Amino acid sequence: MNWLPPKSRLDAHQTNVLNRCMMRPHGADWIRGFAGSGKTVLLVYIVREFRIANPGKSVCGVVFTHALKDLVGTDGIPDDVPVMTYPAFNSNKRHYDLIVVDEVQDLPKKVLRTLKKYAGKIVVACDFDQSIYDRCVSQEDIEQILEPNAHELGKVFRLTDRIRKLACTILPDSKIRDATINKGANTQVSLAKASSRSEEIDWLVRVSSDYTTAGEPVAILMSRHRQILGLCRGICDRTGAAAPGHSIPRKEFYAQFNERMAEVGQPFRYLGSDIGRLAESDSEELVYLMTYHSAKGLDFETVLLPMLEAGTRPFNGDEKLDRRLFFVALTRCRLDLFLSHSSTLPHQYVQNMPSSELTSISCEKPKSGTIPGGSFF
Numbered sequence: 001m002n003w004l005p006p007k008s009r010l011d012a013h014q015t016n017v018l019n020r021c022m023m024r025p026h027g028a029d030w031i032r033g034f035a036g037s038g039k040t041v042l043l044v045y046i047v048r049e050f051r052i053a054n055p056g057k058s059v060c061g062v063v064f065t066h067a068l069k070d071l072v073g074t075d076g077i078p079d080d081v082p083v084m085t086y087p088a089f090n091s092n093k094r095h096y097d098l099i100v101v102d103e104v105q106d107l108p109k110k111v112l113r114t115l116k117k118y119a120g121k122i123v124v125a126c127d128f129d130q131s132i133y134d135r136c137v138s139q140e141d142i143e144q145i146l147e148p149n150a151h152e153l154g155k156v157f158r159l160t161d162r163i164r165k166l167a168c169t170i171l172p173d174s175k176i177r178d179a180t181i182n183k184g185a186n187t188q189v190s191l192a193k194a195s196s197r198s199e200e201i202d203w204l205v206r207v208s209s210d211y212t213t214a215g216e217p218v219a220i221l222m223s224r225h226r227q228i229l230g231l232c233r234g235i236c237d238r239t240g241a242a243a244p245g246h247s248i249p250r251k252e253f254y255a256q257f258n259e260r261m262a263e264v265g266q267p268f269r270y271l272g273s274d275i276g277r278l279a280e281s282d283s284e285e286l287v288y289l290m291t292y293h294s295a296k297g298l299d300f301e302t303v304l305l306p307m308l309e310a311g312t313r314p315f316n317g318d319e320k321l322d323r324r325l326f327f328v329a330l331t332r333c334r335l336d337l338f339l340s341h342s343s344t345l346p347h348q349y350v351q352n353m354p355s356s357e358l359t360s361i362s363c364e365k366p367k368s369g370t371i372p373g374g375s376f377f
Helices: 012-023 039-053 066-072 086-091 109-117 139-146 161-170 197-211 225-239 250-263 278-282 319-330
Strands: 027-033 059-063 083-085 096-101 119-126 149-153 189-193 218-222 268-270 287-291 300-305 333-341 358-362
Touching: 012 027, 012 039, 012 149, 027 039, 027 139, 039 059, 039 066, 039 096, 039 119, 059 066, 059 086, 066 083, 066 278, 083 086, 086 109, 109 119, 109 139, 119 139, 161 189, 161 319, 161 333, 197 218, 197 225, 197 300, 197 333, 218 225, 225 250, 225 268, 225 287, 250 268, 300 319
Parallel strands: 027 119, 027 149, 059 083, 059 096, 096 119, 189 333, 189 358, 218 287, 218 300, 268 287, 300 333
Antiparallel strands: none
16 A cells, blocks of 8 residues: 655655654654644654664654554554554553654543653654544643644645535534645545445445555445444355354454455455554555544545434444544545445435535446436435
């Protein structure tokens, strides 16, 4: 999965932030930026530059999810630099000359104190619009615990302007509204309506398979594991693979699902919880099934967000966290975004999006090679 741009493609401001973070061998730096502003990219280059300038010194990367750990270890952070989730660091504490931390807004306060204690130098990155858990650090906590030099990233490199507009309907107070969009492409965002869940799954299988290419995997993101498990079983039914048993542990289910998809030559893989690998998509056409939580920190050219039914609370159940979580899901997309539902109306968040920014389509399999359109709300 090609995700890390060459250092020569960093813009002047990103390069300036990188240089400022490298100026001090000790202390703390705090990189703040929007979804798609390049925070993770800068953390990787900080690790690389620190290793060159300080041979023999120890470096560690701390991230929030196994999927993000997998990403930064794929053509990113050098193989001999340990990258771990924060629970892994917390259970095996040791001192490092440099610790870089991504998605720091989702860490408990006590973990941030621990990281500071064991770091000669610490660099953290965050976006509080993407804070999706309770009882985590606040901006004030970061300032008080780390006493960092703060650096702001003001450009968004991932999102098209249309997706940015839709994201702002979810978080109207987000500062991303005023960010500079550094991307010219602005393709359509599709809202697909199915007459049944079965038809929606048929459509997901068909469209995701059409869009994936080697090096550019497609992501189907869902808010809960029960939705992913149901989709996995539906995919097995449609591809002739034997579905894993209902009573086995969830991680084992996903591991078996991945094995069976590979056996029958299908592109679908679960990614998360240390199952599945992004590097596989470098040479294979793959479609990753993920939770919104696991997709945090990643991005894909094509993203599908299915099962957005009206009248449901499919996320955390807390309105503020729900909105941030859906904001995270929307902003994983670099180009083609598909929303879908099988209810009369889509989820309220989708209903509140400007219809002028959405192209309505049907999940019905087209008979003539065209997709029928129309307005659904």
